[in-house]
Amino acid sequence: MSSVRINHLNVDLSGKKVLEDLCLEFNTKERILILGAGGCGKSTLLLSMMGIVQRMENAEVTGEVFFDDCPVTKLKAFEVAKVLGIVFQNPESQFCTLYPENEVAFGLENLGVEPKKMDRIISDSLMAMHFPKKRIHAQINQLSGGEQQRLACAAAVAQGAQMLLLDEPTSNLDPEGRRQVADAAETLSRKGKGLLVVEHNLENWLPLLGRVIVLGNNGKLLADGDPRDVFVKYKDQMTQQGIWRPRALRMFDELKSLGYTPARVPLTAKELRKEQISWELLAKAWEKAFPTCVRKISTAKPLIQTEHLTGEYKKGQPVFRDVSFRMDCGDFVALTGRNGSGKSTLAKTLVGLHEASEGRIMLFGQDTTGERASSVFRSGDIGYVFQNPEHQFLKETVWDELKYSVRQDLSGNSIVHRLIQQFDLQGVESSNPFRLSGGQKRRLSVAIMLSGHRKLLILDEPTFGQDEKATYMLMDKLIEYNQGGTGILMITHDLDLAARYANKIAVLSDGSLAYYGTPEELWKKPDVIKHSGLQIPFFAELRMEDQ
Structure with a gap:
């Protein structure tokens, strides 16, 4: 076991203050959750611990990170890797090879592991992260976002560091995948591995992590301590800065305002259920904490129609098959399903970014089956936000990126100013x-597509990696356009x-459309939800348990 000490760390990136006078200390067996609003320096902190930021040309760093009193800047990369292993927020940025097994082997080769030992380590690491066996021989660039995250975690696990630094390790994973990664992390922890996790999907991690560190918007330390104590004591500051708190705690706050104080501060749904509170009171508290969006009724004019649509990457191996559905003007449809079920491929197929192998596509009443994306997007009526925001950036500055998106509008500069304010991108224009x-990239990618007037917006995981404030700002903006x-x-x-904002939900399971209808009807079909690797909404879970 080693100790890690951060002593008055200050980091400026390209002239902007990111971390200020940060002092922390922990040992490599601890289990720690790091929280903070988007852009507050969480990822920079992890990279500083690895000694990466100190070597960046655009970084000015004062203070130091010590491993057992030895500055990290004095250590070689392989020496750091024996103590800390890291999974980046964007897994694509750390891949070096073409295939999953080669990727896990790459780190082992750099550490000088004997070849005869590698096969077992590779197999165990991929299995620990529940990486699907059928995807072992797929090229990494053909993996889903969730599969790429599992692979990145497996590569870090294989290298055998004392502590894993996980930067949003489940942001692209389905609920089933999140539970599996958290369970795998718990197994590693029982074997003596430490964990330092940056995460906004809190519920699966709270029972596992015994310490919470909160960074404020100014890059300074806001809080450090026991999770229950931190969430209660710093509630106002965290809410003001848009930092996620457990949903059970939001319920706790509203229950108190309704005159009921639970015996213990709850962090999870399970703890809240133990209070045996009536459903009527829980429903009132839920509506106060998470009010349902008032939805405009959609018209009968179709936007999208598909008939028996099938898409595949290899002939005879469909990603999705026989998908038929209709989406009308004014609809807000949430497309969901487990990782690898075909959601992104279906969305790309609808707009010509991927070719359908069978079936028919109608957009705005016109048959577009077989048309290329350049033809489909030419009118400017469709906006598409990719799962990885970097895939749609074209310019060298944030300002130029937004200006390019409104280049046909004579009032372009005023629109850019408005988007920068609306999407909290002040200070990063240049x-x-x-x-x-990661959060700023995602907000920029969405702002680009909201710069014009669209008839149809397709967004692939637009809220992943976002803090609470940015998530609800983004969703409220989408509702504004939808209305x-x-x-x-x-x-x-x-x-x-989905329950709060969408009027329809489409569930893909095993490549087929398992459900298409209202949220309310889906909650009555727990078998569909379970089989699709999803998790029922928090309030629905409480109600089922109450009954």
């Missing part, structure tokens, strides 16, 4: 989009968001 934080007549098709794993 920054390179690729050097933004103005724009159809929204949003890929998401978050059924709580």
